[in-house]
Amino acid sequence: MSEQQTDTPTRPAAPTVLEQMGGPAGFVYSTIPVIVFVTANAFLSLPVTLAVSLAAGLGLTVFRLVRGEKVASAIGSLLGVAVAAALVAATGSAKDFFVIGIWASLAGFVVTAASLLARRPITGVVWNLVHGGRHPWRAHRPVLRAHDVATLAAAVVFGARFVIQQWLYLADATGGLGLARVVMGTPLTVLAALVVVWALRRSSKALLPAS
Numbered sequence: 001m002s003e004q005q006t007d008t009p010t011r012p013a014a015p016t017v018l019e020q021m022g023g024p025a026g027f028v029y030s031t032i033p034v035i036v037f038v039t040a041n042a043f044l045s046l047p048v049t050l051a052v053s054l055a056a057g058l059g060l061t062v063f064r065l066v067r068g069e070k071v072a073s074a075i076g077s078l079l080g081v082a083v084a085a086a087l088v089a090a091t092g093s094a095k096d097f098f099v100i101g102i103w104a105s106l107a108g109f110v111v112t113a114a115s116l117l118a119r120r121p122i123t124g125v126v127w128n129l130v131h132g133g134r135h136p137w138r139a140h141r142p143v144l145r146a147h148d149v150a151t152l153a154a155a156v157v158f159g160a161r162f163v164i165q166q167w168l169y170l171a172d173a174t175g176g177l178g179l180a181r182v183v184m185g186t187p188l189t190v191l192a193a194l195v196v197v198w199a200l201r202r203s204s205k206a207l208l209p210a211s
Helices: 024-043 046-066 076-091 094-117 122-130 141-170 174-183 186-207
Strands: none
Touching: 024 046, 024 076, 024 094, 024 174, 046 076, 046 094, 076 094, 094 122, 094 141, 094 174, 122 141, 122 186, 141 174, 141 186
16 A cells, blocks of 8 residues: 655745845945946936936836836836935936935834834734734733834834934035935845844734734
8 A cells, every 4th residue: 555645735934134125236226326326326417326226227127127027126126216316317416316315214213213102003903904903012011012112113214314314414524425315225224124024923923813
């Protein structure tokens, strides 16, 4: 009698935080437009710099589409470059290429810090909404502490980005802004995202019924 074999379907592994952010290539995609702009601005006139940056954004978008990425994800880099380039063209100042990101960081800091002060950390609010909005997550101290830590991590990242980049912006250090954007971009986002994912998983384990 032959040994019975059972084929159990295997569930695909959940994507990691890095994979959700585009994998290792995501680091490259997020830095290419910034590096191109800063490098071109050091050697070329502002109109030519903008043209080169837009061409780089378009080339990156085509490359990502050819690789089979989702259209919404692929055009993100082009839209970001286009909006930043339009602002620079309107003001005539190269440093304004970074101004949207600077104020977005301030907005992120205000939201996360305010939620902590209100004792409703935003990561916990989002987790509860995703899971029906009826879980007593704030009454569960370990879960509340986890979301305090996760929201604080996000607030620190947003706050550090704003303070450093705003200082460089006021100092007219366009090259420094480019370096800060690269160093404080995806790497810090991944670190904060790891803390947030830990808090979300802790909440699900503690408050959701076991399947």
